[in-house]
Amino acid sequence: MGINYTLSKKPLVDYIDVKAVHKGQCHCGSVKFSVNLKNGLIDPRRCNCSMCKRRGAVVASVQLKDLTIDEGESILSLYQFNTNTAKHFFCSKCGIYTHHQRRSNPEQYAFNIACLDGVDPFVLADVPVLDGEDHPTDRLEKS
Numbered sequence: 356m357g358i359n360y361t362l363s364k365k366p367l368v369d370y371i372d373v374k375a376v377h378k379g380q381c382h383c384g385s386v387k388f389s390v391n392l393k394n395g396l397i398d399p400r401r402c403n404c405s406m407c408k409r410r411g412a413v414v415a416s417v418q419l420k421d422l423t424i425d426e427g428e429s430i431l432s433l434y435q436f437n438t439n440t441a442k443h444f445f446c447s448k449c450g451i452y453t454h455h456q457r458r459s460n461p462e463q464y465a466f467n468i469a470c471l472d473g474v475d476p477f478v479l480a481d482v483p484v485l486d487g488e489d490h491p492t493d494r495l496e497k498s
Contacts, residue, residue: 367480371396371468378425379470381446381453386427388453390417390466399468399479404487406436406443410452413476414465422454422464459491 373392380387396415401407424431432447441458445451454466469476476482 363477365475365478368478369480371399371474371476371479373471373474377474378472379453379466380472381427381449381451381470383446383449383451385430385448386446386451386453387425388466388470389423389425390471391421392417396468399476400483400485402485402487406441407487412452412467412469413479413482415468416457416460416463416465418463419456422466 373396375391375393377390377392378387379390397417399413399415401411401413427446430447431444431453434443434445435441438458440461442456443452444454446453451470452467453470454464457463457465468474
């Protein structure tokens with residue numbers, strides 16, 4: 356005997372309103388952060404690199420100075436792989452990916468928009484998938 360789930364009836368949108376300084380957190384609330392989003396969510400996207408396709412998060416990016424860990428910095432775990440350039444952070448208690456310092460632009464953090472208070476990434480109508488399998492810096496290294 357199974358449970359019959361229904362599909363979400365939330366309308367799809369092209370844009371999600373956010374605060375100029377928006378708060379976010381992991382699932383258990385141990386890691387809390389603030390992100391400066393005065394221009395809104397810029398280019399929300401997914402990626403198909405080996406890491407991102409497994410976590411499936413919709414991300415947007417900000418400059419490093421625009422994301423601040425307010426609580427739980429010591430709770431964050433760091434994961435790196437391949438070139439060890441990108442720094443992927445997740446809560447060591449609940450396992451939720453919160454943000455990462457980008458490989459393609461180490462001056463930016465990409466952050467999990469699902470961690471933002473009151474934001475549902477599943478209502479975005481069109482979320483492009485970047486080709487992380489053919490990462491731009493891999494092409495530069497081959498030249």
